[in-house]
Amino acid sequence: MRGEHGIARSDGELPESFRDLEPFAHWALSAEVERMAARENSTFEELQVFYDAMMRRLPAIVEYLNQFPLDRMPEQAQRLLNMALSLNEVSIAVKRYRQPRVINGRERARFFPGQ
Amino acid sequence: MSVDVFKRWAKEHPEMGTAPVPVEPLVSPEYFELERERIFRRSWLCVGNVCEIPERGDYIVREVAICDAQLLIIRGNDGLVRGFHNVCSHRGNTLAWDAKGRCRGYMTCNFHSWAYDSAGQLKWVPDEANFFGLDKSQLGLTAIATEVFRGFIFINLAPEQTLAEYLEGVTERMKPEGFDQLRLQRMYRFEERSNWKVSMDAQNEGYHVFSQHRYLMPKLFITTKEGCMRSAEMTFFGRHSVSGSGIDPNYQPFPVEGLMFQIDKGPSRCRLPMQHGFEFHLIFPNFAMLFFRFPANDFCITHNFWPLAVDRTLWEIRFYAPAPLNAAELLSQDFMQTFNRVVFDEDATAHETVHAGLASRAKKHLILQDEEIAIRHFHKVLDEQMAIRNGA
Numbered sequence: 218m219r220g221e222h223g224i225a226r227s228d229g230e231l232p233e234s235f236r237d238l239e240p241f242a243h244w245a246l247s248a249e250v251e252r253m254a255a256r257e258n259s260t261f262e263e264l265q266v267f268y269d270a271m272m273r274r275l276p277a278i279v280e281y282l283n284q285f286p287l288d289r290m291p292e293q294a295q296r297l298l299n300m301a302l303s304l305n306e307v308s309i310a311v312k313r314y315r316q317p318r319v320i321n322g323r324e325r326a327r328f329f330p331g332q
Numbered sequence: 333m334s335v336d337v338f339k340r341w342a343k344e345h346p347e348m349g350t351a352p353v354p355v356e357p358l359v360s361p362e363y364f365e366l367e368r369e370r371i372f373r374r375s376w377l378c379v380g381n382v383c384e385i386p387e388r389g390d391y392i393v394r395e396v397a398i399c400d401a402q403l404l405i406i407r408g409n410d411g412l413v414r415g416f417h418n419v420c421s422h423r424g425n426t427l428a429w430d431a432k433g434r435c436r437g438y439m440t441c442n443f444h445s446w447a448y449d450s451a452g453q454l455k456w457v458p459d460e461a462n463f464f465g466l467d468k469s470q471l472g473l474t475a476i477a478t479e480v481f482r483g484f485i486f487i488n489l490a491p492e493q494t495l496a497e498y499l500e501g502v503t504e505r506m507k508p509e510g511f512d513q514l515r516l517q518r519m520y521r522f523e524e525r526s527n528w529k530v531s532m533d534a535q536n537e538g539y540h541v542f543s544q545h546r547y548l549m550p551k552l553f554i555t556t557k558e559g560c561m562r563s564a565e566m567t568f569f570g571r572h573s574v575s576g577s578g579i580d581p582n583y584q585p586f587p588v589e590g591l592m593f594q595i596d597k598g599p600s601r602c603r604l605p606m607q608h609g610f611e612f613h614l615i616f617p618n619f620a621m622l623f624f625r626f627p628a629n630d631f632c633i634t635h636n637f638w639p640l641a642v643d644r645t646l647w648e649i650r651f652y653a654p655a656p657l658n659a660a661e662l663l664s665q666d667f668m669q670t671f672n673r674v675v676f677d678e679d680a681t682a683h684e685t686v687h688a689g690l691a692s693r694a695k696k697h698l699i700l701q702d703e704e705i706a707i708r709h710f711h712k713v714l715d716e717q718m719a720i721r722n723g724a
Contacts, residue, residue, distance in 0.1 A: 249518075249670075275591055282659035298659055305667045308588035309674055313547045320547060322677040323522075 245296035352697035364642040370721035415478030501569035513602035514652035526687035571616035576608030
């Protein structure tokens with residue numbers, strides 16, 4: 218079955234060339250508050266494993282996603298993009314805090330995104 | 333690279349002096365009430381950006397609690413941006429109930445359906461013949477002085493001068509470059525237990541970076557050998573101040589950051605008028621514009637410190653950047669915005685802990701060092717502005 222970009226559709230959550238990242242598909246979170254919550258509710262080891270897996274593939278991920286207009290991204294590609302946004306979210310915890318939570322930060326519930 | 337100079341700004345601005353700054357205005361309820369009348373009711377206050385109301389009929393509603401005002405900022409059919417009190421002329425009902433919308437012809441009051449056009453003119457009154465000498469032309473929405481500077485919308489409840497006059501030398505300093513590219517990308521609103529000046533003071537210096545942001549930004553800015561920040565510029569434009577800082581050329585971004593800098597490979601669309609890698613512009617009384625030089629496109633963060641009570645503030649943070657054209661740009665922008673959100677998260681705690689300390693009245697003065705001179709300048713200006721209107 219061919220999708221609109223001539224790319225073979227799969228039944229997986231992610232595009233075929235990124236099936237190796239399927240174990241991390243739960244990081245495909247579209248809202249910032251969801252990504253913040255996922256970071257804070259993960260163990261450091263879980264963050265580190267996700268970070269390493271995504272960093273290895275990031276240049277390929279970006280090259281792949283760049284072919285789609287942002288407002289008309291196919292579902293599987295959108296999930297991959299949301300995972301890359303999650304990478305942004307966890308990278309600071311992994312590389313700077315070496316723990317899931319911001320050190321000396323405010324509670325997440327008080328620092329919420331506005332409209 | 334390190335810069336070991338000391339007391340540079342005191343030498344450049346001897347009129348500022350070096351004395352400790354009194355704490356009392358930061359915690360006094362009486363002073364707060366005087367600020368309401370003498371400062372906030374007469375200053376130009378930034379309430380948004382034209383990118384929020386791009387089309388004819390678009391409007392936003394903004395609350396300015398310190399002035400007990402709710403404002404309707406609307407782009408008319410003629411394309412002009414106008415500001416009004418969001419209050420129906422009939423019996424004072426709130427006209428627009430949503431924060432943002434589009435007027436497709438008329439703004440209609442829910443109470444008795446009085447209808448106004450997008451220029452604030454009263455166009456229709458149901459059962460008009462049952463009124464007494466009703467003159468619709470005199471009953472439009474109450475206008476408020478509204479002006480736009482570099483795309484940012486300012487209002488003033490009792491203007492003493494135009495916005496350009498009010499901004500003094502900032503108008504010349506901030507050339508009209510790049511601002512038309514900016515779009516509001518995200519916003520945070522944070523209600524905190526602090527006086528608006530305590531929150532603003534905390535943002536208005538770089539001395540805290542080496543300590544409070546030791547995890548995030550240990551070697552980002554140019555510092556002394558000891559690691560303490562040294563600004564490259566401190567200029568005062570009347571009531572306003574501009575500080576500039578250089579980015580350390582040896583800065584090593586961490587991997588995601590570095591990668592994000594590289595992947596955003598499009599041609600630059602937005603160059604803001606900057607002389608340094610980072611600039612902090614304080615527009616008196618309570619608005620800060622932060623400019624960031626970034627490899628692909630510059631971006632802007634603004635802070636509003638809205639007073640709610642002597643010990644409560646609504647800190648509103650807005651991120652402006654060009655609309656991303658592809659995933660690379662989106663991810664790169666998202667990284668910078670997420671990173672800065674965490675920086676502000678680290679800052680936020682101090683707003684409340686400092687206020688708690690000052691409210692105890694244990695200390696009578698703030699002791700300021702040379703890199704904190706912009707704080708000194710602000711408090712001096714505030715003092716002067718309050719005194720000018722004493723008895724007015």
